[in-house]
Amino acid sequence: MMGMTMTQKILAAHAGLAQVTAGQLIEANLDLVLGNDITSPVAIKEMEKMKLDGVFDKDKIALVPDHFVPNKDIKSAEHCKCVREFARKNEITNYFEVGEMGIEHALLPEKGLTVPGDVIIGADSHTCTYGAVGAFSTGIGSTDMAAGMATGKAWFKVPAAIKFILTGKPAKWISGKDIILHIIGMIGVDGALYQSMEFVGDGIGYLSMDDRFTIANMAIEAGGKNGIFPVDAKTIVYLEEHTKRPYKIYTADEDAEYVAEYTIELDKLRPTVAFPHLPENTKTIDEVGEVKVDQVVIGSCTNGRMDDMRIAAKVLEGRHVAKGMRCIIIPATQAIYMQAMEEGLLKTFIQAGAVVSTPTCGPCLGGYMGILAEGERCISTTNRNFVGRMGHVNSEVYLASPAVAAASAVTGKISCPCELD
Secondary structure, three states: OOEOOHHHHHHHHHHOOOOOOOOOEEEEEOOEEEEEOOOHHHHHHHHHHOOOOOOOOOOOEEEEOOOOOOOOOHHHHHHHHHHHHHHHHOOOOEEOOOOOOEOHHHHHHHOOOOOOOOEEEEOOHHHHHHHHHOOEEEEOOHHHHHHHHHHOEEEEEOOEEEEEEEEOOOOOOOOHHHHHHHHHHHHOOOOOOOEEEEEEOHHHHHOOHHHHHHHHHHHHHHOOOEEEOOOOHHHHHHHHHHOOOOOOOOOOOOOEOOOEEEEEEHHHOOOEEEOOOOOOOEEEHHHOOOOEOOEEEEOHHHHOOHHHHHHHHHHHOOOOOOOOOEEEEOOOEHHHHHHHHHOOHHHHHHHOOOEEOOOOOHHHHOOOOOOEOOOOEEEEOOOOOOOOOOEOOOOEEEEOOHHHHHHHHHHOEOOOHHHOO
16 A cells, blocks of 8 residues: 555545545545625525535534725625525524634634644635645635535545655744745746645754744645645644644554655745745845835735734834835734734834824625726735736735845835844
């Protein structure tokens, strides 16, 4: 028998098989099916078309309105109403209304709904976030979401895997965002196409859970089917704080096959920025040059967590956003918003001349709360910088860590926080 990777072991278990190999087609049982206010209405309409009545398990579906909430217009209000009525009719346990919601990929781990060994699908490409806790999670289309909600099963082609060995201790100001941008810059936006990105090595011990969520979140930006981390002491502490659900830890076999292996020396990384219009278009802070920006966004399912808020506040404390700059900060969930308020971070942001929004995906997808006009530039902690992603087709988005974004808000151009020390 061939050795299996973490991902292959999880999929084999959920397909009721002793062994799976890369490329094999399997049907797997699902632990969680996720949808948001943009993708769920499509899935709900598909279920109606298929004349499917009811869902496979009202406890194993999560519906999180987060892209356009609180509703920005009539269309988004109609979408949310559709999701709300479906949740009510099917008595969905994990439906999160405005006031208890957050950005889905920050909210579900916080609520303890994602645990090691799970198979999770979500009608949102950044569903791969939950690999940070040792789950197999991946984004799917709305039709697959409909089938998943109805049957509790999904078809998968078992992915081959790439091993990323993280070694050494990252320097000050280097975060999960710098690590994943470095990796995407190295292998390209299709460098891991339909493959599992499996992260290992002693460097993982230096990464917070928030760093790991950020790295797993952006696996899709390298074309990855999923990103996954081994479960260690930090993961277990996190799970003890957030969930009572039983879980199973899977580890890769010694003789598991990988199509490629890369070693990333974390102590050698520099703050990294992705230039327009692809996440692979990376430069280190030393190569950036003079790039003036009009707007800064700190938030999203990639970087709206507690670590991110604290880092941004550390940079902005006692300083002020440059004249003519807009700085928008979006805590990813109500709990993070509350914690940031209790720690005095919101006060720091507002005194620095930033605005703070309720949790929403908002500007990341050009939704609202920070749309760009023609010719404007934004440095953002979000995950995509495609043409027109945040507004006008002739605007530009630069991706960076919260530290670099906050420092850039102070100087008015893309800057390293080390320049402010």
